[in-house]
Amino acid sequence: MNQQIKAYGTKGADEKLEALQIERRETKAKDVRIEILYCGVCHSDIHTARNDWKNSVYPVVPGHEIIGRVLEVGNEVAKYKAGDLVGVGCLVDSCRTCHSCNDGLEQYCENGWTGTYNSADKHLGGYTYGGYSTTIVVDESFVLKVPENLDAKGTAPLLCAGITTWSPLKHWNVKKGDKVGIVGLGGLGHMGVKFANALGAHVVMITTSPSKAADAKSLGAHEVLISTDESEVQKHLNSFDFILNTVPVAHEMDPYIAMLKRDATMVMVGAVEPLKPFHGGGIILGRKRIAGSLIGGIKETQEMLDFCGEHNITSDIEMINMQDINNAYERVIKADVKYRFVIDMESLKN
Amino acid sequence: MNQQIKAYGTKGADEKLEALQIERRETKAKDVRIEILYCGVCHSDIHTARNDWKNSVYPVVPGHEIIGRVLEVGNEVAKYKAGDLVGVGCLVDSCRTCHSCNDGLEQYCENGWTGTYNSADKHLGGYTYGGYSTTIVVDESFVLKVPENLDAKGTAPLLCAGITTWSPLKHWNVKKGDKVGIVGLGGLGHMGVKFANALGAHVVMITTSPSKAADAKSLGAHEVLISTDESEVQKHLNSFDFILNTVPVAHEMDPYIAMLKRDATMVMVGAVEPLKPFHGGGIILGRKRIAGSLIGGIKETQEMLDFCGEHNITSDIEMINMQDINNAYERVIKADVKYRFVIDMESLKN
Incomplete structure (x- = not known):
């Protein structure tokens, strides 16, 4: 059964981000339900919230630098189990059959990949909602394993930046x-x-x-x-x-x-x-x-995370609460951040 | 002893091309003296004659699509003998020691290659003079062998176009x-x-x-x-x-x-x-x-000529006399040529 969850987003280009209720699908056979711990703030989030690229469909819930813990998995999921530290980046699905998908380059999917937010949602209809939310449900093929030795907060921006x-x-x-x-x-x-x-x-x-x-x-x-x-x-x-x-x-x-x-x-x-x-x-x-060059495919994203685990590489970040997001957007626009804001999603749950 | 020869060029950006006398160096040990039979007309010739690139040094004698017969060779020349059908393209020398020269890519010589015309002349001082002339003297390393089965006239534009x-x-x-x-x-x-x-x-x-x-x-x-x-x-x-x-x-x-x-x-x-x-x-x-991409190196130019010999490929051309060159320039500018003018250099000798 689909779930109503807490999220933070905007209902129009001229409006500030604020608390919203959105729906997440039930955990299907191949799905991973994730409790979101942290979400990075990417400049694309702002472009989409403000309809700079003229393709925003409201309400918009941004966020595609997601780190969380697996809450539950569908009965055909082999790669993950409850409690795993995982990440979700800019993509949550693709056609999986074209040359680019076969080459592990889903970001160049020739039939159009599904973005983590503001992208046609194959499951629920409407448009996908991103990581400024308490949970997300993603097909296991688009979920990344995050090395446990890394600082999870600084790992969030790895998923896009x-x-x-x-x-x-x-x-x-x-x-x-x-x-x-x-x-x-x-x-x-x-x-x-x-x-x-x-x-x-x-x-x-x-x-x-x-x-x-x-x-x-x-x-x-x-x-x-x-x-x-x-x-x-x-x-x-x-x-x-x-x-x-x-x-x-x-x-x-x-x-x-x-x-x-x-x-x-x-x-x-x-x-x-x-x-x-x-x-x-x-x-x-x-x-x-x-x-x-556009982001990266799932395989190379996992390789990057593994490399970061071996070399102890994370992003330099400033932590914010969900409620600080509108101010953070203004600071991103002024390049006044070293070097990425990351939202502590605990603040949204309160 | 250096030789005075007939050429066709211009003494200034606003002047028409006309008959000139220029000097060619004596045939040194590694040199090939070539009687020019045909010379293609490249748009670069016009840019240089008219100083469009602001680097012309007058008098300018254009022409870097040169086909001719070897008249004589220096005493250390191994690759050519009198009577050989040969070509000279855009380059007549380079440093021969940099990475690009070592890679056979003299056109990207990191110390500056010597152009067939309007380029500092290491031998005579002054600037090099191109193929709108009766003869040219070129180091054998920058001379190309032209397959005898090809129509020599239509081969000229292969050296640049x-x-x-x-x-x-x-x-x-x-x-x-x-x-x-x-x-x-x-x-x-x-x-x-x-x-x-x-x-x-x-x-x-x-x-x-x-x-x-x-x-x-x-x-x-x-x-x-x-x-x-x-x-x-x-x-x-x-x-x-x-x-x-x-x-x-x-x-x-x-x-x-x-x-x-x-x-x-x-x-x-x-x-x-x-x-x-x-x-x-x-x-x-x-x-x-x-x-x-800029023209090509000597090795690949030879490979191209050999390929053309095997596949019987030449340029589609219109033949002109040397005295028609000013009219030909106007037609090149209007793209009114199929597809390259080639000068019959016999007309200059008369």
């Missing part, structure tokens, strides 16, 4: 000795620095803010490059094996392209909007590449 | 059964169609001009897609394994990106200017890639 940076670093084979640039030091960028460092790369934080240098180094950057300083850029021309660009808005691309080696790639993971024009000559002279 | 399209098709591993789009049907695009067809791909000519459909098919395209017809674009969404974009000016990129498969690449070879902005979401949703 983490996998979004991990996936391109691994896909483009960043390895020991590579010179890797991370552009932008926010929720994504700070994970990019940690991962690139742990993979053995020489990590250069590329930022417009000199004030971020000390933080970047403490996170694992070996160098900090101020990209508005042209003489700095000149020193690094044609030298990067890979650049991960996490800036969430359109920005000048030419200086970064100029710093790529021949055949090297800059991967955009943040700017979901029209990019600024860059010079054709910049990519032609050096056979350079610009690519995009 | 040919290799510029061949190199990315091979580098990105276009193979039998791939769905390959060629954007733009000019000097480069018509070679792209021929090569992609010969490599066994399913070739789709992508053009804004319905009038080009019949020509594209006769050149080897299996389909023609009118990119301004949105319903046509919709039919091809996420379906191309590779797109070669030969358009020489900035243009809308989003429709082409939308037609790439996951992980597929569109390579820009024509637009050496600021590109139009495209949407970050277009590359992020599908991990798609935009790359550039």
